[in-house]
Amino acid sequence: KAGVTQTPRYLIKTRGQQVTLSCSPISGHRSVSWYQQTPGQGLQFLFEYFSETQRNKGNFPGRFSGRQFSNSRSEMNVSTLELGDSALYLCASSLDRETSGVLTFGAGSRLTVL
């Protein structure tokens, strides 16, 4: 059974650019959550999607957005990149909202902003 797949694994951008990250959840999982991980702040919740709808959102500026498709795959976008956006972005999937804490994480997309 394939795990959570995130692409790209590594990327380097410059300030002001935008980036799109992709996440394919485990087959059958319908809930997808995104987290930002940095050494100083730990795992910060970005958003959660279920049935193509954003169900929860963390305390991040509007430059961070996401969406979920009918096949449960999800993308997140960060516009007007800032140096502070350099981080590991982790996607996690769960079966449904009731088991939303039982998360399986992908390997992450490491973003470096220069």
Add this chain to the structure above:
Amino acid sequence: QKEVEQNSGPLSVPEGAIASLNCTYSDRGSQSFFWYRQYSGKSPELIMFIYSNGDKEDGRFTAQLNKASQYVSLLIRDSQPSDSATYLCAVKGSSASKIIFGSGTRLSIRP
């Protein structure tokens, strides 16, 4: 006050001893509590979870909840060097299903 707080460590425990990890949470209505383990350079993986109705034991791991004091603990018996990792506590709040993580406790098991 952070929603979920953990001592960052490092917590150093001799091999074979019991490692005790704690986290406190601010939302008194929280219903579900999770412990994740993250090895260096890897993604978090779920170790175990408990609901507000009781403790849980799974092999060498025991998760305990103290609702009155709003803290959750993870006990690791017979600690092994392979248990050396960062342990993340996560809490599911009462009003929404978002999962909030603590900043993690780094555990080191010394031979």
